[in-house]
Amino acid sequence: MPSHLSADRPAAQPPGRGSVDALISQTRRLKGEVDAVRRDSEEAASDHPRERWQRALYDLALHHLNDLDEHLAQLRDGPLPTAAAPEAPLPTQGSLLSRVGSAEWNLLTDEASWSGELYRILGRDPAAPPLTLDELPSLVVDEDRPKLTAMVTGCLVDARPIDGEFRIARRAGDVRTVHMMGEPVLDTDGSTASMWAVLRDVSALRRSQRVVSETRDSLHHRQDAARSEHRLAVELQEAVLPPWRGSLRLPHRGARALDLASHHLPASTRTLIGGDWYDALELTDGETLLSVGDLTGQGVGVTSNMTMLLGAVRGMAMAGAQPGQVMAWLNQLLDATVQPALGSAVCCRYRPATRTLVWAQAGHPAPLLFRDGTGRALDTPDGVLLGATSGAVYGQAEETLRVGDLLLLYTDGLVPGHTGAAAANLLLGLAPRLAGNRTAEDCVRTVVREFGEDGREDNACVLVVKVVS
Numbered sequence: 001m002p003s004h005l006s007a008d009r010p011a012a013q014p015p016g017r018g019s020v021d022a023l024i025s026q027t028r029r030l031k032g033e034v035d036a037v038r039r040d041s042e043e044a045a046s047d048h049p050r051e052r053w054q055r056a057l058y059d060l061a062l063h064h065l066n067d068l069d070e071h072l073a074q075l076r077d078g079p080l081p082t083a084a085a086p087e088a089p090l091p092t093q094g095s096l097l098s099r100v101g102s103a104e105w106n107l108l109t110d111e112a113s114w115s116g117e118l119y120r121i122l123g124r125d126p127a128a129p130p131l132t133l134d135e136l137p138s139l140v141v142d143e144d145r146p147k148l149t150a151m152v153t154g155c156l157v158d159a160r161p162i163d164g165e166f167r168i169a170r171r172a173g174d175v176r177t178v179h180m181m182g183e184p185v186l187d188t189d190g191s192t193a194s195m196w197a198v199l200r201d202v203s204a205l206r207r208s209q210r211v212v213s214e215t216r217d218s219l220h221h222r223q224d225a226a227r228s229e230h231r232l233a234v235e236l237q238e239a240v241l242p243p244w245r246g247s248l249r250l251p252h253r254g255a256r257a258l259d260l261a262s263h264h265l266p267a268s269t270r271t272l273i274g275g276d277w278y279d280a281l282e283l284t285d286g287e288t289l290l291s292v293g294d295l296t297g298q299g300v301g302v303t304s305n306m307t308m309l310l311g312a313v314r315g316m317a318m319a320g321a322q323p324g325q326v327m328a329w330l331n332q333l334l335d336a337t338v339q340p341a342l343g344s345a346v347c348c349r350y351r352p353a354t355r356t357l358v359w360a361q362a363g364h365p366a367p368l369l370f371r372d373g374t375g376r377a378l379d380t381p382d383g384v385l386l387g388a389t390s391g392a393v394y395g396q397a398e399e400t401l402r403v404g405d406l407l408l409l410y411t412d413g414l415v416p417g418h419t420g421a422a423a424a425n426l427l428l429g430l431a432p433r434l435a436g437n438r439t440a441e442d443c444v445r446t447v448v449r450e451f452g453e454d455g456r457e458d459n460a461c462v463l464v465v466k467v468v469s
Contacts, residue, residue, distance in 0.1 A: 020076040027072060031065045038062070067205070104185075104196040105133050107156070121178065121201045123170030133195070141167045141175065151180070156192050159184045165202065176203045257352035258288060259466040261440035263448055265414065267459045276411045277306055278463040281314055286352060289317040292409045292463055293345030293364060313347065323347040323360035324381070324396035331362070331394075346409060350401075355467060357407070360396040365420070368427055369399065370406040375431040377424055406434060406443060407465040413458030415451055440464040 101118025105111075114130040122139055124131075131138070133152055137145045144166035154160040162182040167175050182197030262278050275295030282288050291313060295306055312333060316326045326347050344364035350357050359367065359378070366377045381397035401407075408427060415423040430446060437443045443464045 020072055024069060024072045024076070027065060027069045031062065031069065034061055034065065100198060100200045102196070102198050103130065104194055106194045108193055118199055121176070121199060122168060123172055123174075123176075139168045139170075141169050143167075148180075152195075155182060155184050155195055159186070159192065162195075162197060176201055177206050178202065257467070257469050258350065259440040259468050260464070261444045262461065262463045263444045265448065265451075265456055265460045265462070267456050275306055276413070276459045276461045277310065278409065278411075278461040279310055279313070280463065281317065283318055283349075285320075288350045288352070289314065290348040290350060290407075290409060290463065290465060291345065292411055292461055293362075294411050294459075317347075317349065322396060323349055323358055324394040327360045327362050327394035344412070348407075348409070350465075352469075355401045355403075357399045357401055358396055359399070360394045362394065365410060365412065365424060368408040368410075368424065369401075370408065370431050370434050371402065371404070373432055373435040375428040375434075377428070401467045403467050403469060405467045406440075407467075408443075408447075409463040409465070411459075411461045413456070413460040414447075414462055416456060416458075440466040 101121045102115045103118055104113045106113075110132060112130040112132055116126060118130075119126045133156075136152075137148055140148050147164060148166050151162045151164050155162050162180055165177055165179045167177050169175055179200045179202045180197055181200075182195055184192045185194040185196060187193040260280050262280075264276070264278075276292075277294070278292045280288065280290055295309065309330075312330060313326060316329055321329065327345070330345070344362055346359060346361040346364040346367065348357055348359040348367065357367075360381055366380055368375055368377055378399055379397060382395035410427070412419050412423070415426050418426060427447070430450060433446050434443050437446060441464075443466070444462060447462055447464075
């Protein structure tokens with residue numbers, strides 16, 4: 001039905017076919033390109049929320065383009081057929097024309113005229129008379145009736161165009177969403193003589209939009225959950241471990257024997273915090289426990305496991321166990337449990353009376369010793385890797401230190417892109433710069449400046465120990 005503002009205004013003529021045909025060709029070409037991109041994305045699709053959201057957006061875009069294509073075809077071919085034109089062919093079921101109907105209500109004669117498509121949209125018997133404006137709200141769900149009443153009143157009283165949506169309950173029991181657009185038709189004296197409207201079934205379109213919204217919300221929820229888990233893991237680690245930065249203030253008797261400093265270099269926020277740790281504890285006999293290592297896995301669970309592991313290592317050391325024995329008992333303990341899984345560890349015990357470092361390792365980089373501007377890795381003690389038989393014996397080595405010596409204990413991942421001997425060599429290359437640092441904290445700053453904190457793929461810890469007396 002033509003969109004007219006006056007009862008005696010002539011009907012609008014369809015635009016030139018050539019210009020509309022060009023728009024149709026552009027629309028169909030864009031549809032093909034969008035569909036091709038969607039198919040390419042589906043070949044590598046997964047059930048990740050982000051990819052479900054992207055697929056929903058592709059579907060919604062194609063839905064809009066299909067409707068635009070049919071709208072333009074309708075514009076090219078002329079007005080919709082009405083109930084008064086029975087010779088017009090019926091639109092194909094499911095096409096845009098079958099989802100768009102028209103109506104006009106004459107306020108002077110109280111007559112109504114509906115197109116056949118509107119009967120189908122509203123689920124009405126085509127043989128029944130069309131509903132008047134007063135009867136139309138009977139089809140609308142209760143919550144949406146005030147919205148329809150306000151739109152119709154504004155159109156008839158204030159001559160405002162209608163543009164809004166409401167839901168209808170059809171006799172078949174299903175609920176459809178209808179978009180209604182209309183205008184008043186003014187008489188010669190300026191009063192409203194009738195009202196025309198075009199009603200479109202937008203149920204499928206709104207469903208597509210809901211899918212997009214729901215998948216987007218699911219993606220945001222998952223991202224929020226990951227961020228929350230990351231924050232919780234950080235808080236748990238901060239509660240379990242010594243402070244991430246600065247000197248480690250250990251209670252001590254008499255002159256301080258060691259200057260300690262440490263740092264945790266976290267992975268990027270997209271990766272949950274991992275299980276790297278360091279620890280330093282003054283024991284009851286005046287010796288100092290030093291350890292670094294990492295657990296497999298990420299997130300809150302691995303942080304909880306770290307708490308258990310550190311408690312076990314500290315308890316063994318407080319009971320007098322030497323590093324090799326600690327490794328053996330820890331191996332026995334972990335063999336008897338499902339979690340945690342230890343990736344690697346090094347355990348040291350420093351005796352200040354003789355400046356002796358006793359240490360053992362389980363698949364972990366050896367501590368680095370810096371002295372007089374040069375550095376070397378400590379000789380690896382004989383022993384076995386963690387994960388052998390529960391009766392495994394771990395060898396331990398001793399190193400006599402001097403005042404001014406610097407020990408660097410670290411976890412894999414400290415040097416981005418390098419592990420093993422390659423990472424150790426890069427760290428040893430810092431020897432001249434570390435020799436010029438006065439405190440352990442200065443040394444940590446030198447390491448962090450060299451290997452950076454931002455954009456890391458892996459977590460890492462570094463513990464610096466300087467012999468001061």
